[in-house]
Amino acid sequence: DGGITQSPKYLFRKEGQNVTLSCEQNLNHDAMYWYRQDPGQGLRLIYYSQIVNDFQKGDIAEGYSVSREKKESFPLTVTSAQKNPTAFYLCASTPGTVNTEAFFGQGTRLTVV
Amino acid sequence: DAKTTQPNSMESNEEEPVHLPCNHSTISGTDYIHWYRQLPSQGPEYVIHGLTSNVNNRMASLAIAEDRKSSTLILHRATLRDAAVYYCILRDVRVNQAGTALIFGKGTTLSVSS
Numbered sequence: 001d002g003g004i005t006q007s008p009k010y011l012f013r014k015e016g017q018n019v020t021l022s023c024e025q026n027l028n029h030d031a032m033y034w035y036r037q038d039p040g041q042g043l044r045l046i047y048y049s050q051i052v053n054d055f056q057k058g059d060i061a062e063g064y065s066v067s068r069e070k071k072e073s074f075p076l077t078v079t080s081a082q083k084n085p086t087a088f089y090l091c092a093s094t095p096g097t098v099n100t101e102a103f104f105g106q107g108t109r110l111t112v113v
Numbered sequence: 114d115a116k117t118t119q120p121n122s123m124e125s126n127e128e129e130p131v132h133l134p135c136n137h138s139t140i141s142g143t144d145y146i147h148w149y150r151q152l153p154s155q156g157p158e159y160v161i162h163g164l165t166s167n168v169n170n171r172m173a174s175l176a177i178a179e180d181r182k183s184s185t186l187i188l189h190r191a192t193l194r195d196a197a198v199y200y201c202i203l204r205d206v207r208v209n210q211a212g213t214a215l216i217f218g219k220g221t222t223l224s225v226s227s
Binding site for chain 1: 216
């Protein structure tokens with residue numbers, strides 16, 4: 001079945017370490033997104049990519065990095081520069097027009113200790 | 114992107130209709146109105162979207178005001194599984210088709226009682 005897959009579901013890291021979250025989609029969607037969600041809050045946009053080898057910063061890009069080397073993959077690296085990295089991270093993808101739905105992964109819950 | 118305003122929370126009883134409002138007074142003529150919902154510890158899922166006319170699907174109905182400055186998501190018979198955070202979002206069709214950023218607010222938390 002087509003869909004968007006995030007892995008792992010739970011991730012623990014020590015403070016000061018970089019960590020990479022995986023997001024893969026087999027929907028042939030052009031655009032992909034990364035969001036951060038803190039308890040009781042809405043989704044905040046970190047980065048998004050409209051096309052391979054191109055991406056734009058969202059509202060809270062500091063301390064994060066991304067790459068888009070393949071259409072189906074959009075990994076997010078949480079760097080040691082991110083001051084408060086513990087959160088729920090969500091990846092999404094959309095096809096080429098706004099008159100269609102976005103698909104979300106099930107999320108990765110990152111805990112930094 | 115135009116902004117949306119939703120109540121923080123709403124309550125409903127099971128099997129009763131629920132009307133979830135959204136205000137978007139600065140909406141442009143090219144903005145689509147999208148609704149998503151998020152169950153606890155899951156990613157959001159698409160519910161419905163529309164431009165000008167009311168829309169119906171298997172999950173819900175979307176009623177759009179004539180001036181398009183507000184809309185209402187209607188769940189015809191709430192179930193316990195409908196308890197979630199509901200987000201109202203505007204997406205401008207003029208912006209780069211593939212990459213218009215999905216901007217979420219805090220949404221409305223719907224509680225359903227049996």
